[in-house]
Amino acid sequence: MTLPTFKYNPDPVSLHVIKKEQTICPVCEKERDYVYHGPFYSVEDVSGICPWCIKDGSAAQTYNGMFQDDVSCDDVDHEEYIDELIYRTPGYRGWQQEYWLSHCGDFCAIVQYVGWKEIEHLEEELSEDIEEICSGGHFTKENLKQWLVNGGDLQGYLFQCVHCKKHRLHIDAS
Known part of the structure; x- marks a missing residue:
């Protein structure tokens, strides 16, 4: 089936x-x-x-x-x-409470668990999410690039809009 x-x-x-x-x-x-x-x-x-x-x-x-x-x-x-x-x-x-992102008025699709190496080619597309993540003051963009590791203490979750296909990023720490 x-x-x-x-x-x-x-x-x-x-x-x-x-x-x-x-x-x-x-x-x-x-x-x-x-x-x-x-x-x-x-x-x-x-x-x-x-x-x-x-x-x-x-x-x-x-x-x-x-x-x-x-x-x-x-x-x-x-x-x-x-x-x-x-x-x-x-x-x-997720490491903590799972959070679901949206775009174009609808929820995005969860694509994969990610670290920086899996998303570095999407850096420009994810720039708004990266800025928001770094605005919390916990780390800089350079720290994010260094510490975001798939399966590590800082885990990323890659989403994609079901309408326009734009990628979004959510992170949480263990």
Whole structure:
């Protein structure tokens, strides 16, 4: 069975939140070859959710849960975008609270976990995000280039606008 596609997380397998692993999904109660290993915010401790129950919203509905904290997101133009992101999109793994960026009035798609070497060719395109990140006073642009390492203490998350394809950058520290 083909994995479902997600507008805001087009490759959750490469982000290691959906893994090829046998499960019996607690939602649909079917034996599946893929299982979700990302964040899920619910009163109940739930594991073994299949991607199909994420896509159709039944996992979030069954457990009154969310795959992304709705207050840890940029603003968007339509409520339906928020619903799709928090109830029907696999999240990603962050060092701290995951944050979802937007552009063109809609959420961006998470592309990959990054360090500076993975994004240095995008420096000009990411200049606004880099300036904002460095304006916090924790480090300079040169420190960012040195300390931003994929899997390191300062982790980057590369997003891309689903409309104009502009890249965006979010970072957090362990």
